[in-house]
Amino acid sequence: MPFIVNTDQDRAAMLDRIGAGSFEELLADIPEEIRLHRMLDLFPSLGEPEVRRLLENLSMQNRSTADYVSFLGAGSYDHFIPAAIRTITSRSEFYTAYTPYQAEVSQGTLQAIYEYQSLMCRLYGMDVANASMYDGATALGEAALMAMSITGRSSVVVAGKLHPSSHHVLKTYLEAGGRRSIVQNTIEDGTGSLDALNSLVSSETAAVIVQQPNFYGCLEDVEQIGETARKHGALFIVSADPLSLGLLEAPGNYGADIAVGEGQPLGSAQSFGGPYLGIFAVRQQYVRKIPGRLVGMTKDRDGKDGFILTLQTREQHIRREKATSNICTNQALNALQAAVYLSLLGREGIREVAVQSAGKAHYLAGKIAALPGYALKFSRPFFREFVLQTPVPPPAVIDRLLEKKMFAGHDLAPYGDEGLLVAVTEKRTRSELDMFAENLGALR
Amino acid sequence: MNFPEDLRYTKDHEWIRLLADGSTAVVGITDFAQTELGDIVFVETKPVGTKIREHEVFGTVEAVKTVADLYAPAGGEIIAVNGALDSAEVVNRSPYEEGWVIRMKVDNPSSVDALLTADAYRQLIGE
Numbered sequence: 001m002p003f004i005v006n007t008d009q010d011r012a013a014m015l016d017r018i019g020a021g022s023f024e025e026l027l028a029d030i031p032e033e034i035r036l037h038r039m040l041d042l043f044p045s046l047g048e049p050e051v052r053r054l055l056e057n058l059s060m061q062n063r064s065t066a067d068y069v070s071f072l073g074a075g076s077y078d079h080f081i082p083a084a085i086r087t088i089t090s091r092s093e094f095y096t097a098y099t100p101y102q103a104e105v106s107q108g109t110l111q112a113i114y115e116y117q118s119l120m121c122r123l124y125g126m127d128v129a130n131a132s133m134y135d136g137a138t139a140l141g142e143a144a145l146m147a148m149s150i151t152g153r154s155s156v157v158v159a160g161k162l163h164p165s166s167h168h169v170l171k172t173y174l175e176a177g178g179r180r181s182i183v184q185n186t187i188e189d190g191t192g193s194l195d196a197l198n199s200l201v202s203s204e205t206a207a208v209i210v211q212q213p214n215f216y217g218c219l220e221d222v223e224q225i226g227e228t229a230r231k232h233g234a235l236f237i238v239s240a241d242p243l244s245l246g247l248l249e250a251p252g253n254y255g256a257d258i259a260v261g262e263g264q265p266l267g268s269a270q271s272f273g274g275p276y277l278g279i280f281a282v283r284q285q286y287v288r289k290i291p292g293r294l295v296g297m298t299k300d301r302d303g304k305d306g307f308i309l310t311l312q313t314r315e316q317h318i319r320r321e322k323a324t325s326n327i328c329t330n331q332a333l334n335a336l337q338a339a340v341y342l343s344l345l346g347r348e349g350i351r352e353v354a355v356q357s358a359g360k361a362h363y364l365a366g367k368i369a370a371l372p373g374y375a376l377k378f379s380r381p382f383f384r385e386f387v388l389q390t391p392v393p394p395p396a397v398i399d400r401l402l403e404k405k406m407f408a409g410h411d412l413a414p415y416g417d418e419g420l421l422v423a424v425t426e427k428r429t430r431s432e433l434d435m436f437a438e439n440l441g442a443l444r
Numbered sequence: 445m446n447f448p449e450d451l452r453y454t455k456d457h458e459w460i461r462l463l464a465d466g467s468t469a470v471v472g473i474t475d476f477a478q479t480e481l482g483d484i485v486f487v488e489t490k491p492v493g494t495k496i497r498e499h500e501v502f503g504t505v506e507a508v509k510t511v512a513d514l515y516a517p518a519g520g521e522i523i524a525v526n527g528a529l530d531s532a533e534v535v536n537r538s539p540y541e542e543g544w545v546i547r548m549k550v551d552n553p554s555s556v557d558a559l560l561t562a563d564a565y566r567q568l569i570g571e
Contacts, residue, residue, distance in 0.1 A: 288486065288506075313511040322513070 063402070065270065069432050070407040073385045073423020074215070075136070075163050076273065077265045079243065079353065080427050085267045085340045094336055103309040109332065110307035114295040116339040123245050123342070123350075124259040125252025126281035131293040131330040133278030136262025137166040140209070140239050141173030142280065142291040142325055143258040147207035147235040148180065149324070150289055156207045157183045157200050157234075159225045160192030161214040164415045166239070170209075190218040190378030190387070197228055205234040207258075212240045212248065216421065217361075217385025218378055219248070226255040242266050242279060242338075244383050246354025258282050267341030268334050277334035288314060291325030356426035357384040360433060364424050367437040374440065377419045387412065387419040392443050394420040404439050445475045445571065448540055452517065452556050453565035456499075459540065460517040460556055467553050471517055472544040473505060476569050478536050481507040487529040489514065489546055494522045498555065502546065505535070517559060520550040 011023065020026050027035070046054065070078040089095065093108055103110060113131045120129035133139040144156050156174070158167065167182075174180040183205075186196040191214060201208055208229035210220050222238065229236040237258045238251035243265040251259040263277030264270070282290050288311065296310030316323035345353065361384040368374050373391025390397050394411035397420055401408035409422040424433070451459040457477035461470045478484060489503030496502045496516040503514040524547035528534050535543035550556060560568065 288488070313506055313509065318509075319511055322511075 063407075065407070068402075068405050068407050069428070069436070071409045071422045071424065071428075071436065072407045073217070074410040074421055075165070075262055075264075076270045076276075077243075077384075077423060077425055078270060078427055079265050079357075079425045081267050081269060082341070082344055084344055085337050088340050089333060089336050094333065104306075107307055110295050110309070112336050112339060113293075113330070113332065114297060114307050115343075116335040117295060119339055119342045120242075120279055120281055123242055123250065124240065124256075124261070124279070124281045125250030126256070126259050127252075127284040128287050128290065128294070129279070129281035130290050131295055131332070132263070132335040133280050133292055133327060134331060135274065135276040135278045136239060136260060136264075137163070137169035137278075138173075138327075139260035139262075139278030139280045140166050140237070141170050142278075142327065143237045143239075143260050144170055144207060144209065145173060145177075145325065146258060146282075146286070146289050146291060147237060150286060151206045151233070151235060153204055153206035153234070154179055155181045155183060155204050156209055156237075157185060157197070157205050158192075159185050159197050159208050159210045159228075160220040161187050161190065161216055161218070162209065162211045162239075163215045166211070190214070190216045190380045191220050192225065194221060194224050194228070197225065201228050201232045201234060203232055205229075205232055207235040207237045209237045209239070212238060212251075213244055213383040213385065216378060216387050217382040217423070218380040219382065222249075222251075223254050230255065241383070243350065243354055243357070246350040246352070247358060247383070248354075252281075252283075257286065263331075263334060263338050266338035268337050275331060275334055277331045277338055279338075287311065289324055292327045293330050353426050354383075357424060360384075360426065360428050361386065361424035363430075364422070364428075364433045364437065367433070368422075368440055371437065371441045384425065385421060385423040387421050389418075390420050390440075390443075397440070397443060400443055401436075401439055404435075406436060406439065408436075408440075445479065446540070447475065447562040447565055449562050451540070451562065452559035453562065453568075454515060454517045454559055455568060456513075456515040458515060458517050460559065462550070462553060462556055467550050468523070469518065469520075469548050469550045469553075469556065470544045471546050471548060472539055473514070473535060474565070475539050477505075477512070478539045478543075481505060481510065481512060483508045484532045484535045487532045487535060487545060489525050490522060492522050492525060496520065496522065496548070506532075514545065516548075518548070518550045518555050519552065520548045523547050523549050 065078045117129040121127065133142060148154055171182060174182060183200050185200055186193040208225060210222055210225050212220055212222050214220055226236045235257040236255055238256040239260045240251050242261050242263055259281045261279040263279045268277055280292065294310050296308050298306055298308050300306045312318060314324045315328055316326055317328060365376055365386050368388060369376050375389045377387040377389050398408045398411060409420045412419045412421055451461050453459050453474060457474045459472055459474050484505055484507050486506035498516055498519045500516050501513045502516050505512045505514060526544050528542055
């Protein structure tokens with residue numbers, strides 16, 4: 001971080017340059033009654049060593065996955081991040097760049113985004129991916145708006161158990177536009193009921209939305225749900241965990257019209273909840289309705305390959321209030337992390353991460369379910385996350401396991417739900433899993 | 445620039461031609477509009493069967509640098525969309541013939557007479 005000096009002399013020089021007599025003169029247009037007329041009520045100033053000590057002491061109170069064994073998931077996962085990612089993404093050419101506005105001079109940035117888009121298309125089995133969105137939840141909100149714009153219909157049906165935070169963001173997105181509604185399907189044994197869904201989807205439905213794996217970690221019957229959407233001319237929106245696609249079918253292969261996802265598992269640190277990465281991909285026929293930025297490949301007049309921002313005419317700096325969306329930015333650095341992560345791991349590596357995460361999750365689930373007082377809440381198949389019924393309330397489990405330097409999982413009570421949501425990644429070792437089960441078994 | 449005498453024009457740079465049956469019409473964009481827009485890459489309209497009111501947006505024309513709305517010169521129903529627009533540059537090449545955009549059934553054919561004549565349109569664009 002640079003230290004920016006601002007001496008009396010500097011201030012005098014700046015005022016002189018703009019022709020103002022004093023700083024007060026600059027504030028002349030601000031009405032008297034809203035001026036503060038006193039100093040801000042701040043702590044007394046500290047010297048640099050004192051500030052450093054204060055902040056270090058504060059930061060030492062943090063408990064992180066660096067020294068705790070984490071079973072936290074619920075949308076943010078403790079997957080291993082190879083050092084090469086940091087090495088590449090921390091290059092200043094990438095690290096200091098924002099989304100490309102004067103785009104074509106930044107060929108490297110555009111190429112990185114183009115590679116990211118291509119990788120997302122392959123991973124999700126879709127035709128076109130954009131340069132990314134803020135996070136998985138906003139990508140889902142944009143997908144719903146896009147489906148409404150394509151179909152001219154104003155209601156979406158959530159077919160299964162969506163992450164409550166995503167549901168909230170979706171609601172915020174749709175509320176702003178007037179008569180739009182979200183219909184929630186009935187949840188049975190941890191997944192959406194297909195029978196109930198049939199009666200909820202109609203010719204008024206713009207899109208049927210499903211999260212795979214769902215918030216509980218369970219696998220929804222995505223093929224049947226997609227079938228129901230098609231039957232009524234609704235679009236099929238799938239929010240899929242990118243790493244789950246190392247094992248599970250790609251959304252494009254079971255009929256998704258729009259595929260979105262939270263890209264954090266692909267090489268982004270959990271870092272208190274962000275910045276994350278919104279993955280957004282569509283079928284070719286909807287390319288002109290896609291929100292956000294798109295990078296394309298072309299040839300210059302000498303016949304050399306080059307990269308450009310494409311279809312900008314639908315964006316807000318040209319289309320103003322008629323733009324396809326108000327998003328004109330992307331998460332370039334996180335997208336780069338995802339691109340490097342996928343390139344490093346390759347097809348085999350991604351599969352390996354998914355297989356190990358799922359295998360370890362199932363090993364642990366089996367072990368815990370055998371403990372007295374514990375049970376899996378749902379019987380449906382799951383990927384790397386599952387809900388436990390516990391003999392003592394989840395907050396107590398979490399507190400007691402913190403003493404053992406373990407993050408036990410996510411208490412579902414704040415969502416008006418019950419249970420402990422436990423996630424297992426490939427990073428967990430056999431002994432960590434055994435120790436976790438042992439610690440749980442010892443709780444009374 | 446070419447502005448055929450048998451057409452009527454709007455201030456938004458569409459043209460409309462009433463056919464012999466008196467209520468079917470063909471609609472497109474003017475020579476002036478296609479020149480101003482430059483290379484047209486995509487034309488999108490509401491689907492056949494859509495009812496549109498006079499001056500309502502019924503589609504968009506996308507050029508390399510911008511996207512313009514298409515406004516209905518008259519109220520009625522879209523009965524055909526030009527399949528040749530899959531190669532949208534046809535609008536640049538032949539705005540009044542091959543590059544027509546929609547055919548419509550006009551609700552009130554006399555409303556078409558109230559639109560601009562070729563001369564009035566020429567005046568509007570300062571020719």
